[in-house]
Amino acid sequence: MKFSSTELERYDRQIRIKGLGKSGQSKLKKARVMVAGAGGLGCPTSIYLVAAGVGHVAIVDKDAVELSNLNRQILHWSNDVGKSKSVSTIKKLRQLNPEVKVEAIPKAITSDNARKLVKAFTVVVDGLDRWSTRFLLNKACVEEKIPFVHAGVYSLYGQITTVLPGKSPCLQCIMPKPPPEEEKFPVLGATAGTLGLLEALETIKIITGLGEPLVGRMLHFDGETMSFQEIRVERRQGCPVCGSL
Numbered sequence: 001m002k003f004s005s006t007e008l009e010r011y012d013r014q015i016r017i018k019g020l021g022k023s024g025q026s027k028l029k030k031a032r033v034m035v036a037g038a039g040g041l042g043c044p045t046s047i048y049l050v051a052a053g054v055g056h057v058a059i060v061d062k063d064a065v066e067l068s069n070l071n072r073q074i075l076h077w078s079n080d081v082g083k084s085k086s087v088s089t090i091k092k093l094r095q096l097n098p099e100v101k102v103e104a105i106p107k108a109i110t111s112d113n114a115r116k117l118v119k120a121f122t123v124v125v126d127g128l129d130r131w132s133t134r135f136l137l138n139k140a141c142v143e144e145k146i147p148f149v150h151a152g153v154y155s156l157y158g159q160i161t162t163v164l165p166g167k168s169p170c171l172q173c174i175m176p177k178p179p180p181e182e183e184k185f186p187v188l189g190a191t192a193g194t195l196g197l198l199e200a201l202e203t204i205k206i207i208t209g210l211g212e213p214l215v216g217r218m219l220h221f222d223g224e225t226m227s228f229q230e231i232r233v234e235r236r237q238g239c240p241v242c243g244s245l
């Protein structure tokens with residue numbers, strides 16, 4: 001894949017990374033990433049994916065911006081309150097990097113459309129805040145065999161793992177039942193930002209083949225003590241989602 005001189009200059013510092021180079025940059029340019037949710041996780045994830053030159057980034061979110069989102073959903077600013085989140089997100093992303101395609105998909109993810117939505121993408125990123133929707137997305141990604149990067153945050157805590165369908169445990173192997181939903185749970189913006197950026201890094205690694213993704217490993221972040229803990233996770237025999245793979 002050819003790069004223009006402005007692209008080569010824009011991505012110069014990462015092309016210098018051993019194991020990434022121009023071939024990794026080409027993989028990024030060809031990649032299509034779906035970010036599910038333009039919230040506390042999806043905003044930082046999408047900024048860094050677009051900055052890194054991922055060729056096509058789609059932002060799926062049906063909601064409008066609320067004032068109480070602004071402590072953590074950093075692509076939405078004060079004058080965006082009331083506007084569509086996916087549209088607010090792509091407006092900023094286009095200014096950051098006009099070399100890549102960014103797309104707003106202002107839709108809810110449902111059991112009817114999940115498979116169709118994820119189908120066209122190289123990697124799907126979980127930037128959601130509802131477990132029921134996460135489980136739908138996990139299932140759709142397993143069925144379409146698309147890598148799925150999961151993260152979740154609560155207060156000063158977060159967790160992240162990568163699902164490679166058929167190779168690693170899926171979300172439902174790790175959590176056979178979705179945890180109870182909580183409306184308006186506490187979140188510090190910097191916690192969501194930390195996990196969102198780890199998701200961006202995982203996504204870039206999966207696309208380029210750089211390093212070792214969090215496969216079969218769940219990384220827990222504790223912002224209170226500023227520590228990370230890694231937990232081994234395994235595939236569950238008879239998992240209703242990925243058991244037949």
Ligand SMILES: [Zn+2]
Pocket residue numbers: 169170171172173174236239240241242243
């Ligand atoms: Zn499973």
